[in-house]
Amino acid sequence: MKNIVFIKRIFSFFTVFLIMVMYVQFPVKSAGDTEEINFQELADQIGYLVNEARTQAGLNPVYMVPYLNEVATARCRECLTDFSHDRHYLGLKDPAKGIYYKFSDMFDENFPWLAGKENIANTMRTAEATFNQWKNSPQHWANILDPQVTHLGVGVVYEPDSRPPSASEPEGYATAHWYWTQIFIKADDDPYYAREYLGWTCFDEKGNVAFEGQYMPEMYQVKPTECGDLNGDGVIDSFDLVILRQYLTKQTTLNPLQVEAADVMYDGVVSYSDLGILRGFILGKYDSLPVRLW
Numbered sequence: 467m468k469n470i471v472f473i474k475r476i477f478s479f480f481t482v483f484l485i486m487v488m489y490v491q492f493p494v495k496s497a498g499d500t501e502e503i504n505f506q507e508l509a510d511q512i513g514y515l516v517n518e519a520r521t522q523a524g525l526n527p528v529y530m531v532p533y534l535n536e537v538a539t540a541r542c543r544e545c546l547t548d549f550s551h552d553r554h555y556l557g558l559k560d561p562a563k564g565i566y567y568k569f570s571d572m573f574d575e576n577f578p579w580l581a582g583k584e585n586i587a588n589t590m591r592t593a594e595a596t597f598n599q600w601k602n603s604p605q606h607w608a609n610i611l612d613p614q615v616t617h618l619g620v621g622v623v624y625e626p627d628s629r630p631p632s633a634s635e636p637e638g639y640a641t642a643h644w645y646w647t648q649i650f651i652k653a654d655d656d657p658y659y660a661r662e663y664l665g666w667t668c669f670d671e672k673g674n675v676a677f678e679g680q681y682m683p684e685m686y687q688v689k690p691t692e693c694g695d696l697n698g699d700g701v702i703d704s705f706d707l708v709i710l711r712q713y714l715t716k717q718t719t720l721n722p723l724q725v726e727a728a729d730v731m732y733d734g735v736v737s738y739s740d741l742g743i744l745r746g747f748i749l750g751k752y753d754s755l756p757v758r759l760w
């Protein structure tokens with residue numbers, strides 16, 4: 467009986483709008499070792515940009531939910547071999563392999579959502595560039611600014627072995643390195659039903675329904691506390707030195723706040739001179755950062 471009520475509620479609200487962006491260009495530059503890419507930070511950057519846009523439009527910000535991030539990441543992986551909303555290779559779909567028959571198949575059957583939408587994109591390598599693709603497309607933008615949306619999941623996947631399409635193989639493999647997905651939902655946050663969803667939902671201190679682990683995304687997960695503190699742990703030590711060396715040898719990337727904190731010479735660029743000064747500070751050669759050498 468409960469399930470019947472729930473199913474009716476889903477169908478009465480259920481709408482799915484499926485839109486994608488595909489730019490036919492193939493960046494040849496590799497992102498390097500994918501171990502060094504902070505995918506969670508990239509996903510949160512997308513969420514932050516969504517909320518910035520929604521706030522400017524006078525709409526409520528949306529929460530991100532770890533489970534929805536997982537769903538969106540699975541959708542990205544699906545897009546590696548079939549970058550499409552219409553699932554026209556239906557006969558090839560195999561849920562056991564993480565390839566789904568329809569949008570709603572990606573969700574646990576008990577997950578309390580009433581409506582869902584997705585935006586997918588590929589090719590671009592930064593959250594800002596991907597977000598601007600969606601911003602410049604009216605249908606994607608309408609999803610981002612949908613007043614009914616309450617929660618968001620973002621997935622980001624990097625595929626190092628992508629290759630350009632050929633006439634004989636139009637589908638079936640990744641044609642871009644980067645894949646991005648937004649999964650928007652309208653949550654079933656009716657307190658009357660919420661207790662049936664425990665495990666997915668919880669109640670905040672005011673008794674409002676919330677999803678387990680939901681959070682407001684921040685632009686950058688790593689936030690330096692001061693000049694020289696590249697990893698944002700509040701102290702300047704050899705761990706920061708290692709990060710700066712990895713950055714200079716292109717083994718890792720830094721967010722803009724970290725790049726600013728890495729400019730310990732305060733000359734507007736990050737170079738091996740900064741590495742020398744940071745090492746000198748850690749060894750006690752300098753009393754404070756930044757150190758201006760002129």
Ligand SMILES: [Ca+2]
Binds near residue numbers: 697703
């Ligand atoms: Ca530090």
